Amino acid sequence: METKIDQTLDCKGLSCPMPMMKLAKAMKGLKSGQVLEMIGTDPGTNSDLPKWCEKSGNTLIEKKELDGGITSFIIQKK
């Protein structure tokens, strides 16, 4: 199952709060149903992002660990 990704957001190297701020801003610019991939390295995002998705109604489709301490999150806008 390959999800079509409409936008990619690179948050590598950034620490709290920049990844979540950039994510919230980027999601605002998407249309309903569009999909964003965010890649980041801040361990904080692992717990902040799912919580934010739950609260904002967006769907976290997939979270996977890439090589080199990088995590990828695929989120669909509500």
Place this chain on the structure above:
Amino acid sequence: MSEENKEIGILGQLFRTFFSKHWPVWVGGITLGILNILLFTIKSPWGASGGINNWGENFFRMFGSSTFEGATPINASFYGMLCVVIVIGSFIGALFSKEFALRIPPKGELIKGFIGGGLMAIGATIGLGCTIGSFFSGIPALSGGAIIFTIGLFVGVIIALKYLMWEMEKFPKFSSGKSYIFLAASEKKGNWQKWLGWITLIIFLAIAYVYSGYNPVMAWFVIIGLLMGLICQRSRFCIVKAFRDPFMTGEADGSVGVMAGLVIGLIGFTAIKYFGIGVGDVSIRAREMTWVFPHFWLRGLIGGFIFGLGMTVAGGCAVGTLWRVGEGQIKLWAAALGFLIISPLSKLYIVPAITEMMPYNMKFKNYLPDYFGYAGAFAIVIGIILIWYVFVKWNEKTGKFSAY
């Protein structure tokens, strides 16, 4: 294959309980509150900015500055050492959970880290304390100045958050660009991190043991500090988050976690002060006035405001900076550096210029029980925490004050 499918033993499961997932913030808040009470019973409450200032004085002394010749060496300073072991405790927590990596952010972020750290140093030296000494410990210590410092913090955080959002809109380049990650582990790779965690833990337990022979209080500070660092890292205990997130994403968990720690600390501190527990050679009055600083009200307000600006720009308060240093976030290394360099200089040159102009009634020790009695002071502090709780929970639902 056989290696991966191997049954995890009872101790292995225990290890996983602590290090496979982040802990809820309130678990961190409560355990930190208890350790804070323990620190107070054996000596005095938790603080962070004083320890970083001690690092700074030693930094200048190392370069031959005669002004700081009399600085207490870090290994003899309770709070200097406490800050060191908080970094180490977080380092161990990050290694055990394989979350350690050197994360080098884009250049703009490093600059913000350094400036944020410098602002925190100025705020802490003017305001006499940071988010720990004048908030997480100061409020439970029933200090009126701590409440004013906290109001300053709030204002600083809101303004700096507005700045960060403005910067992201207008100058997105500042927070993007080349970044580097080194030494990261993943689920299957990087088991060296766990081994290094054990080695570090054993070394620092040995250090605590050596101290126990001639300085038992320091031995306890080392052990408690290690635990504090580890707890902060695992629960991602962040006071900036507690203040900021209601105005950013609307998230309230971080705030509630900090409140849990405040309430626990309040109960313990009030009892210690009321009964004069651990009074030792000082007077009962001196024990009561522990962590009540002469910053009511203007001194605390200005200091809190500048500190609030700094911690939001840096992305971590004094202790938030320390534990992220241990986790390998280079932006916070820059913040720690800014903090330790600016702190002794601010104490020497900025603080006298500002505080000498202030009349006494703008910088005195305000101890709430002197005005309202113990029961009244306790009720006031609980009331303030409760109002804050209702606000963040209501805002979480309605999003009235959240930017996103």
